Amino acid sequence: MSFLEIKNIRKKIGNVEILKGIDIDLEKGGFLVLVGPSGCGKSTLLNAIAGLLPPTSGDIVIDGEVVTDLHPSKRDIAMVFQSYALYPNMTVEENIAFALEMRGIDKAERETAVASVAKTLQIEHLLKRRPSQLSGGQRQRVAMGRALVRKPRVFLFDEPLSNLDAKLRVEVRAEIKALHQNTNATIVYVTHDQIEAMTLATKIVVLKEGIVQQVGTPAEIYNLPANLFVADFMGSPAMNMLKGKVVAGGVALFGGSTTVAVPPTVTSALPAGKDVILGLRPEAITDSGLADPTAHAIAFVDAQVTMVEPTGSDTFVTGRMDGVNFTGRARAEVPVTLGQTFRFAFNLDKAVVFDPESGNRIG
Incomplete structure (x- = not known):
């Protein structure tokens, strides 16, 4: 049974239709990657799932619950941004614990949860530092930890590796894959990088101009592209x-x-x-x-x-x-x-x- 369902989602901004009837489903514990060129609508779709940009029509269902009109705070999702979005005046430990504190979780339980997440991401030695004292890769791990500690129903990643250099991108990509394997989290991940899509996904959605071109496993997308656009876009060098x-x-x-x-x-x-x-x-x-x-x-x-x-x-x-x-x-x-x-x-x-x-x- 599908855990996340995106049903005929359309989004208009002014007279421009950005999303043109998107239908996608994802099983619990799946890793869905939305991939496509700039302007294809992948970030718009992610923001619609998050509740940051309500769709013009269609429905979003999480674990059987229609969340289309719910406030983002009520959807039980966590988002990891390209820009990290850490609080500069807080330590790593405080950044990770902040969402739990806002929920009224007591201090002992917060400390246990933070310690567990820090161990998973291998950032125990960074807990007392502030974001300005961290490298780009370390900041991204902290952003992941802040999302992970909440144990949400769905994780959303918005091009989280685009600010990292090539070597760090490979390292953090491997950490995200390990995170998924170790936690069985349900993840929706946006990227324009087809290598990220191929290495991370259990299911890939290729978008072009707000229209789904193909949905499939990495092997299906790569070996049996549905059309010339998918064949050309996925793979380096191209087909x-x-x-x-x-x-x-x-x-x-x-x-x-x-x-x-x-x-x-x-x-x-x-x-x-x-x-x-x-x-x-x-x-x-x-x-x-x-x-x-x-x-x-x-x-x-x-x-x-x-x-x-x-x-x-x-x-x-x-x-x-x-x-x-x-x-x-x-x-x-x-x-x-x-x-x-x-x-x-x-x-x-x-x-x-x-x-x-x-x-x-x-x-």
Whole structure:
């Protein structure tokens, strides 16, 4: 049974409709990530759940209770902001305990609760410091502790890592994941970073211009994107989108110079001559030595190398054939140089096919 239900939520600001009929449900203990480009409506939706921005229409239900018209303080939720929002004149201990104090919890119980949360987040040594004496990562842990100590029904995170540097972002992301695993908290998390979405979520919602594009697990979103927008937005580097045409034996690519055998369950239902877009993630395009020996369909393509990007563990290689660029992921030690002709292995078991007219996946 769904613990959090978002039912046909719409939000208009002036004449502009920001949210256009959002329907989402989340089980108890789930980790829902709202992801999409700036202006897609994800923060507006989070604020609607929090009660900070009432929707124009629709309902929000938490644990069977309709909370759409409830004041934020009555919803039993806790929010972690991008800006931390700590009280500068209070110590860490006082910041974490403040919500409990406002509820009238006695001092001994507050101290026990704060000590437990501080241990979970490994900030016991910071309890007597003030926010100005903390690093960005430490402040974010305190903000998380202040939310966690209340044991709310739902945690809301509004881009909590965007103010941190790259190394700290990875560390705090891991702490948020561990927090979820250890507490089984129900979390709704907003980010524009698709890596955060993939690593944290049990369920991802991809938004564009106030409309849900796809809802699914990280694996479903990544491997079976519902449309070209999701395919392009999720993944770094982005999915390769190769224009092709259905022919006998598969799909003709690169101006018809190469025919690849995509799964017949896809192309058999399509008329010959139909234009399609073949989607392949960079890891499905490798050097020939890294080709998956268990794959049913591998196509080898010789193309000129136009870019080499070593990352340490892998090397991203961009090839160009008949004016079309594509990016593959090769072994770190593979010998490849700019301008050479390089043999790429296309794992067509991993291919997805899109209709260029509608943009939707058709196989």
